[in-house]
Amino acid sequence: MNYYFITGSSKGLGKALTELLLQNENNFVFGYARSSSITHHRYYHKHIDFASLEAVQKIKFPELKDAKKVVLINNAGIVGEIKHVGNLSNQKIVDCYTINLIVPSMLSNEFVKTYQKTNAEKLVLNISSGASQSAIDGWSVYCATKAGLDMFSRVLQEESNINKINIKVLSIAPGIIDTEMQQQIRSTDSQNFSNINRFVEYKKNGDLASAEDTAKKIIRFINEPNLSKNVVCSVRDLTK
Numbered sequence: 001m002n003y004y005f006i007t008g009s010s011k012g013l014g015k016a017l018t019e020l021l022l023q024n025e026n027n028f029v030f031g032y033a034r035s036s037s038i039t040h041h042r043y044y045h046k047h048i049d050f051a052s053l054e055a056v057q058k059i060k061f062p063e064l065k066d067a068k069k070v071v072l073i074n075n076a077g078i079v080g081e082i083k084h085v086g087n088l089s090n091q092k093i094v095d096c097y098t099i100n101l102i103v104p105s106m107l108s109n110e111f112v113k114t115y116q117k118t119n120a121e122k123l124v125l126n127i128s129s130g131a132s133q134s135a136i137d138g139w140s141v142y143c144a145t146k147a148g149l150d151m152f153s154r155v156l157q158e159e160s161n162i163n164k165i166n167i168k169v170l171s172i173a174p175g176i177i178d179t180e181m182q183q184q185i186r187s188t189d190s191q192n193f194s195n196i197n198r199f200v201e202y203k204k205n206g207d208l209a210s211a212e213d214t215a216k217k218i219i220r221f222i223n224e225p226n227l228s229k230n231v232v233c234s235v236r237d238l239t240k
């Protein structure tokens with residue numbers, strides 16, 4: 001059996017990934033989010049609020065004797081409060097770093113601890129963003145969390161190589177996707193986010209990818225782990 005642990009499996013990209021993976025009868029998915037929207041005999045949902053680190057610390061990964069492949073997909077993420085620095089709420093800063101960077105780091109730690117000695121194929125796939133590489137006004141914390149996630153992923157791959165534990169790590173920017181996150185971005189105002197019109201135009205011009213199409217591309221990276229030589233990569237790197 002192939003086992004997938006997917007955060008943010010209730011909506012958007014995480015839900016599309018889960019639904020596609022469940023089409024293969026050799027796959028079992030453990031999903032994590034505050035709400036659940038999938039019922040399937042090969043799906044187990046853990047209701048959790050990632051803003052609560054107390055709850056996150058209790059997450060343990062099961063012993064999986066028949067595992068051929070174990071995959072952690074750190075997908076849950078929030079854009080956070082879209083405002084310039086100076087106008088941010090401190091609690092919202094904490095929540096965004098927690099959900100986007102601290103939780104994936106903690107889950108990766110637990111995943112490595114649990115599975116490093118198993119012979120199964122092992123993959124940690126972090127959903128990053130183009131924002132990890134671009135300074136976008138109004139998104140300071142979001143950009144910082146994704147840049148941090150990219151570097152965390154690079155170090156984890158380095159350590160896996162040194163320790164010969166055979167874990168493949170990817171930090172993938174998924175492109176722009178038609179999800180609730182984009183709705184939130186479009187509902188901001190230009191005072192807090194000078195690029196707002198660009199994002200309104202993306203939607204109007206049909207430039208947003210569907211979650212399903214993006215999930216298909218992400219699954220190619222899972223099934224062909226050598227598709228990207230670089231840990232930090234993008235679905236836009238796919239040429240065919």
Ligand SMILES: NC(=O)c1ccc[n+]([C@@H]2O[C@H](COP(=O)([O-])OP(=O)(O)OC[C@H]3O[C@@H](n4cnc5c(N)ncnc54)[C@H](OP(=O)(O)O)[C@@H]3O)[C@@H](O)[C@H]2O)c1
Nearest residue numbers: 008010011012013033034035049050076077176177179181
């Ligand atoms: N959409 C884009 O254009 C875009 C572009 C680049 C990168 N990304 C990245 O892609 C990933 C998925 O984004 P998306 O667009 O699919 O977003 P989305 O539709 O807003 O879905 C976010 C998912 O994260 C979960 N989540 C959010 N806060 C949570 C919390 N406190 N505790 C537990 N789960 C929580 C949500 O579940 P509940 O609400 O049920 O808890 C939901 O399942 C994110 O990492 C995002 O940064 C998206």
